[in-house]
């Protein structure tokens with residue numbers, strides 16, 4: 051199966067815990083099963099209708115209509131199912147000789163060029179079509195429901211050593227005029243193992259949620275370093291990703307990096323990171 055994820059970051063960045071609980075959502079499943087022309091004709095012929103029968107496509111659901119449009123582009127049997135996913139906007143797979151699309155419901159109103167892009171997305175020029183789809187998603191992102199945070203109450207801020215809520219509030223007042231509006235918590239502890247790399251923190255825009263890696267909750271990790279990591283994630287809200295001219299998403303642009311360097315202990319914290327990274331990588335968590 052192939053899929054296009056939102057936000058537009060590589061799938062590997064999708065945090066495991068960000069997959070929202072699958073709430074029973076209303077979904078429209080459209081099997082494009084048109085009645086054969088002859089059946090309609092013979093039905094009309096045998097029983098003269100008292101009322102005029104409208105054109106058959108007036109009865110088609112939005113999913114069926116889109117499936118028809120896609121079929122015209124692909125020349126292949128297509129099914130469309132609309133979803134209310136928070137992460138996966140476009141996915142498709144082939145089931146029993148049919149191309150089965152699962153599309154966010156925003157695509158019910160997709161213009162012709164976007165329909166062509168969806169059709170082309172399963173072909174060779176996938177990247178190119180992905181850009182058109184990305185652009186459409188970006189202008190309709192308000193239709194994407196904010197992923198519910200089932201663990202909202204379980205968000206741990208107080209660690210054994212560092213108190214993230216305290217650090218966050220302190221930084222918000224000191225550097226952001228208290229304007230950052232996010233929740234913060236420690237990430238889940240992974241099974242005990244050595245790490246090759248570590249992602250210190252992550253900011254999830256749709257949930258306004260900052261997660262800090264639990265390995266940082268360690269007496270050997272100075273507060274200024276936890277502060278820099280937290281500051282970095284808060285900056286992601288203050289300076290959201292921009293789309294570069296070539297369509298790529300720029301997460302840590304120049305403006306971001308310059309603002310980050312204004313963190314008072316920036317050099318100190320980065321120097322500490324360089325010389326103590328092994329603590330974070332080898333620490334059993």
Ligand SMILES: [Zn+2]
Pocket residue numbers: 282286301302
């Ligand atoms: Zn970042």
